[in-house]
Amino acid sequence: xxxxxxxxxxxxxxxxxxxxxxxxxxxxxxxxxxxxxxxxxxxxxxxxxxxxxxxxxxxxxxxxxxxxxxxxxxxxxxxxxxxxxxxxxxxxxxxxxxxxxxxxxxxxxxxx
Amino acid sequence: xxxxxxxxxxxxxxxxxxxxxxxxxxxxxxxxxxxxxxxxxxxxxxxxxxxxxxxxxxxxxxxxxxxxxxxxxxxxxxxxxxxxxxxxxxxxxxxxxxxxxxxxxxxxxxxxxxxxxxxxxxxxx
Numbered sequence: 001x002x003x004x005x006x007x008x009x010x011x012x013x014x015x016x017x018x019x020x021x022x023x024x025x026x027x028x029x030x031x032x033x034x035x036x037x038x039x040x041x042x043x044x045x046x047x048x049x050x051x052x053x054x055x056x057x058x059x060x061x062x063x064x065x066x067x068x069x070x071x072x073x074x075x076x077x078x079x080x081x082x083x084x085x086x087x088x089x090x091x092x093x094x095x096x097x098x099x100x101x102x103x104x105x106x107x108x109x110x111x112x
Numbered sequence: 113x114x115x116x117x118x119x120x121x122x123x124x125x126x127x128x129x130x131x132x133x134x135x136x137x138x139x140x141x142x143x144x145x146x147x148x149x150x151x152x153x154x155x156x157x158x159x160x161x162x163x164x165x166x167x168x169x170x171x172x173x174x175x176x177x178x179x180x181x182x183x184x185x186x187x188x189x190x191x192x193x194x195x196x197x198x199x200x201x202x203x204x205x206x207x208x209x210x211x212x213x214x215x216x217x218x219x220x221x222x223x224x225x226x227x228x229x230x231x232x233x234x235x236x237x
Binding site for chain 2: 033034036038040044045046048051052057087089093097100101102103104105106
């Protein structure tokens with residue numbers, strides 16, 4: 001039950017900046033709930049990338065940044081590198097779904 | 113070092129049952145909410161269930177309510193997912209994840225900070 005919508009794919013050349021949107025509604029992002037982002041490299045488990053809208057865990061490069069406004073959130077990758085090629089997911093809380101988490105539909109980032 | 117190691121996946125016929133386990137180490141297991149998240153082949157992530165530190169509260173995605181049961185044994189640092197009446201659409205890699213809570217869980221202030229490597233469940237005849 002993905003209620004957070006992301007573009008299926010984005011691409012960019014090495015060194016470029018790409019952004020991934022995550023669009024929700026008044027029962028999740030629009031209600032003020034925080035957004036978190038995960039990176040999933042091919043064949044591996046997801047890894048926490050951004051928490052609390054814009055905070056990076058230790059070890060995550062500052063090329064990754066997050067923001068939130070209204071019913072949407074965004075993940076930006078600046079100075080795109082080959083190793084950033086992965087799937088990215090946003091996640092938030094939804095008050096209409098009895099104590100549950102919701103993930104975005106996922107975005108495949110391709111480095112050209 | 114935080115480690116989460118899932119086991120118990122495999123091939124099961126529709127209508128069958130399976131019990132997944134997740135062995136936790138490197139942190140005080142009893143202090144954290146824990147979760148199961150799944151990913152169907154070639155698809156996105158789907159949250160499945162959450163369980164409170166003492167097991168007194170549990171939440172499920174609608175599609176598994178009444179069929180799946182999340183539980184934990186804090187003495188064994190283990191998380192479980194009992195899956196009954198399995199369907200083809202339950203085929204997925206199942207991940208165990210730690211739900212890190214800041215402020216309070218019921219206001220949605222949590223995220224999944226550590227994940228296991230996943231265990232594959234295939235429901236097919």
